[in-house]
Amino acid sequence: MRKFSNVFRNFLISYVIILIIPSIAGYMSYRTSISVTTKASIENSFTQLQKTKELLERRMAEVEGFTRQLAINPDLNVLMNERNAGDQANVYGIWKMLRNVMTFGQTNDFLQQFYVYLSNYNVILTPGSAYFRPEHYFANFRYEDQTFSEWKQSILGKTHRSEFLPLRPFINKGTKTTVVTYMQSFPLDSFSGSSPAMAVVIIDEKTIANLLAGITDRYGGWTLISDAAGQTIASQGVGMPDLAKLGGQGGLDPSEVSQYVADDLVITTVSATNGWVYRAGIPRERLLENANQIKFMTWTVTGIALAVGLVVGLALAYRNSAPIHRLVSVFGTAEGTSGRNEYDFLHGNIAEMIRNSNRLESELHRQVPLIRDAFLKRLISGELQSREEIFAAASQANTGIYGHAGYVCIIQIQGYSGMDSVEILNELNAARLILKQTLTDLAGFTLTTDWGSDRIVIVFASREAETGSELGREAIAGLLEQLARRAFEEYRITFTAAVGDRFESETGVNASYEQAKQTLEHAHHSDRSGIVWYDETRMESATYYYPLELELRLIGTIRAGEEEEARRILAHVATMNTEQRELSVEMWHQLVGELKGTLLKLLDQKTFLESGRFDVLKDRIIAVQASDKRTLQAEIEDIAASMCAVVVGRKNDSHTRTVEQIKAFVGERYSDAELTLYRIAEQVERPEKYISQLFKEVTGSNLSDYLETVRMDHAVKLLLEGRYTVDEISSRVGYNSSHSFRRAFKRVTGVSPSSYRQSAE
Template sequence: MPKYSRVFRKFLISYIVILMIPSIAGYMSYRTSISVTQSVSIENSVTQLQKSKEILERRMAEVEGFTRQLAINQDLSILMNEKGSNEQSNVYGIWKMMRDVLTFGQTNDFLQHFFVYLNNYNVVLTPGSAYFRPEHYYENFHYADISFSEWRRTILGKTHRSEILPLSPFLNKGTETSVVTYMQSLPLDSFNGSSPAIVVVIIDRKTISNLLSGITDRYGGWAHISDAQGQTIGLQGIEEQDVEKLSADKRFDKEKVSQFYDDDLVITIRSSTNDWVYRAGIPRQVLLENANKTKYITWSVTGIALLIGLLVGLLLSYRNSVPINRLLGVMKDQFGQDGHADRNEYDFLHGNISEMITNNKRLESELHRQLPLVRDAFLKRLIAGEFQSREEIIAAAVQANAGLNGNAGYVGILQVNGYSGMDTVEILNELNAARLILKQALSDSGSSVRMTDVGSDKIVFLFAYEDKPTAIQFGKEEISKTLNRVSQLVFDEYRISVTAALGDLFGSVTEVSHSFEQAKQALEYAVHANKKGTFWFEETRSESATYYYPLDVELRLIGTIRAGEIEESKRIVQSIITLNTEQRELSFEMRHQLVGEMKGTFLKLLDQKTFMESELFESVKNRIIEIQATESFEFIREEIHGIMEALCGLIMSKKNDSHTRTVDQIKEYIKASYADPDLTLYRVAEQVERPEKYISQLFKEVTGMNLSDHLEKIRMDHAATLLKSNEYTVDEIASRVGYNSSHSFRRAFKRVTGISPSAFRQSVED
């Protein structure tokens, strides 16, 4: 004890002071317990209702998103624009559309019942059936208070823009229920009158009511949802006439968030997105039940604390002083005694920890200084095509903190004119200054652009957009204006003349290097033709009869297949076929050579051990050999797609097995180490020898749960088991399941289970 006397005494004095506080606060707690517990209950009830509101709004947003997906569905667009009739229908197109919409209801229970009405074919499409006469659909599913003619006129014969019908009686194959109806005409820009197609989503009242069951089941109260006009959308635990009576009562303030009405606490929340009103009623006695328990527990806890407080203070003082003295010992070993005998222990720790923090900041500053170089190296590797897969690019971008801010865009080259062949020191200095000026001008242009040097007189720049349609619609015009403005600016102010050359649109980050190669070709053409200003690759039509299949494209295709990225592989193959059919006219011999080289690429792939040991080897090899150059390119493309799907499927199967093993390893480690309070994502990553961000994303993809949530669940499950045994106190249980603070444990337990540890233990005893 003398060794720890100074630190020990300081802790003990602190705990004695703390012990004096409960005796003073006991009476205050007694007086305030009822009001505080009631406030907490109200807050929890508001939170619960808010969560139900957010879930419902999210589901309705998903319904709206579903209609937007249908609006851009190519199969549906074809059906809408065809001139169909009842006598002659596009049966295959209708069947294909039915297959497209079949899976939507599996992810959102609001989409369990919906149909698409095609006006030109007078057909109703559902996920399971196609009704070539709407009256057949009406026989099975119809509103109880709407006739067929009225249904056809008001639902199918009008244009709807995200229109929602309130709760209405409905007959589902003879079964009576009530539904809320969401209607959207297609295309989305349809005006008044009939539209080519209408999407109608029928949401059962029970589905909406299930979202409110968290309130009614927990508190035994009621819940009601109404739209901006006061029409009912959903209700649970209350009748329609009772809701009307409540709304008509002048004593009831509709604008208050919470208020007592009769024997209920009524909570009202209004949605900011659609002006829907969410209202819930909770019985008063349920709210006060916890308050009464708190009143008795407060006096019991206060008395027990005064009796055993001193003993606990002694124990905690010793327990908390031990790690500090251990830390002091480590510090003295690492940094020396430094006059510790005459210094306060905390001053000693403060000085050395401050030095450690200072050194850490210096290291962080150095890393920030190196970051531009890392970003530049990443861009150089990206345009050079050194990455083999999309996953590799994303991982490198995260490490370099150099995201492109988009998945589609254009790569271009800016060349400073007038310095070709000049390499003196003075010229190189001038070019260096010119490049800096150009980079600054591009940065100041207001566009999202990434840049890197290539050569002494060239700058590679990359414009990225969120998606391919945006890049097609706005990209070229915006880039041309930006480059013209920058070119004019640097010429007027610095007399620097530049030529800009850009490649075609890349639809994925794996195609950046291809767009860069096109930009180089366009620049060579522009220099050769003595063209100035901005020049696009599409303006250089190849006059050569030779085919296009460079080595870097072949290597990128092989790399994407090895990575199992089927979509990227298909894009590369489509690019090869497009460049050889639309921009070239191949002779019969060149066509044979191109097909032969592409077959050779896939035969090379089959030489890999992964594919040679697979049972697919012989069948895929035969499919490759059977491809004939005399077939159409469309047929060849489909055959190649089939081969790539088989190979990528094999790769992804092996990847999934590897991912599952990694996740199982993580689970086993967490199961064995959950009681360690220092168990962090870094420790888990170190155990499985993977990067932190990688295992975090992998665990989420495989299990659907965040790794931190899984760890918390494991700890709470063990805590519940220990609480049931009644062998340890709550503080001891907190320590045994990996929490340094019992307060943090109590908050976590209540967040996961909905009740405090003490209440959980009491419920088990009862």
């Protein structure tokens, strides 16, 4: 939508609002149908569950009635009270008892399978059979998860009062099934220990499930009956959820009659007689079958209406907003104008942009001293190791040292040594400000930075390459003397100025600063004041000069491929150790070893390992001898120059590959109107400013000019083909506006697109 103006979007909103109304009506109808269908399904399922519950309770009441009839059966009482006389059993009494119990199974299908156990005879009576050994009965009828001893102990060996065993696997003459078991001991008032007799009714799950078939046949889904402890009595259907979740771990509220669990509507009712829980699950898709038809029709009609309405709205909105959009495109994309039209943007926002720009410019001017101070501190401390880094940091800070050669001076205010109270710090702060302002008045520049509470660092640099450095020293000495005289006469401020040796490039500023520090220490040690120069304090040392920061700068310079700077650093090291110091033979050999070690460290880089010159450079470094001081410096400088040449060659190859990658990407995406410098930089994974400068250095032309040339070349081909209009060609070569395309084409070719086509024809 960024291609269209706010007028277009605002015009389209009214059409969209009107088209949303039937969608809202359809959604409300859809929700109403869901509510009605759900309510009807809940009522029907609840009614069916209630009927199932009542029927099952009646059947179970009949089972309990069966056991009570057995309890008052005289034949059973006789058998229970008789004593077992060895192997002589009351065969007639048992036969008579069998004939009595056979008639019960004909009136209730829950009594199809039961047995009566007489403990004094150790006999099991079933309809039609008598087992004088329980193990014979167990061989044909047993629980799959129980052994004979477990069954005899838990079932036959205990007293039971109207107990139910939940659903368990059961083997009925070799056939596997699942059953619910009802148990009652005789006489009915048996409480503990073993009872003389008991009745066990085995109810097949299928018999109970038949009562639930009405719900699953109508809606599908599943039904479940569980006891008060949550153990399953009977179940039917598919898609049964996890029982642990139904028991409370899945968020099912037992007090709710209906609620959704996963994709099922669960209906629940609880028996007040025995606490059994009856549940039915109706799949959501079956429940919403009718509602989904309404949903399909509603969204189909609404979608067609929306599509047609949007097409008409797009056409009308584009026709009315095109002139305004072309006007706004001249000034750029009207971003940040939400809630305002383009006229407001053109009239009011430009003035606001100018005010913001002025405010930003003022803020930048205010921040310039801080940015320059931070740059100067980094330069002096040696954080910027190569000229490439220095130029990048100077460009970022929009500053520099205004020259390539010069001196670094440290001014230390006298009279405050060892004092650090708040009053003293305030005085020192005022003194530093006075000295910097006085220096500005005298010299017209303030290339200074604070360094501690009582020190100021000044960089004296000039663009001219002075051949006789005495003139520069005299000017600096005169300026410092004027500064000292005025500071003392007007403010009674005295200071010591320590000046380092001359630096010949920006990378030597840190070395000159280190020399100034050494000079200041020497001045304190010898109790000197005024202006002290580095060459006036010859260092007598038993050690060589090759500090860590100088080594890091040399490494960074060679990595950047700056041959001249590397030679300058090596020459500085040689001067410091031959002219400024007198080294012993051992120290000289140690220094040479350090220099060779630095060069060998650099060799362990991917750039040199893959260059093919690794072995040659390594042999040259190892072959350097410390005995000949005259040829040592030249040899090491030549090795450093060779390494810089390898780095430059690798850089050129990398730059060429990057430029080719940019050209290939532009050739593929030139027709994209959103192709910007940011997109290209994102593709080649380099900063925008970097690829812009790199492309200019390698090809000699700007990247924007190259993109315009590629687009114009393709535009010329399309014009010669004659299949497209000028407006179509402008969009095909990546222009949002045909007016912009015409101007660009005329700027490149000298004629308009129409004239070019006519001349070609």
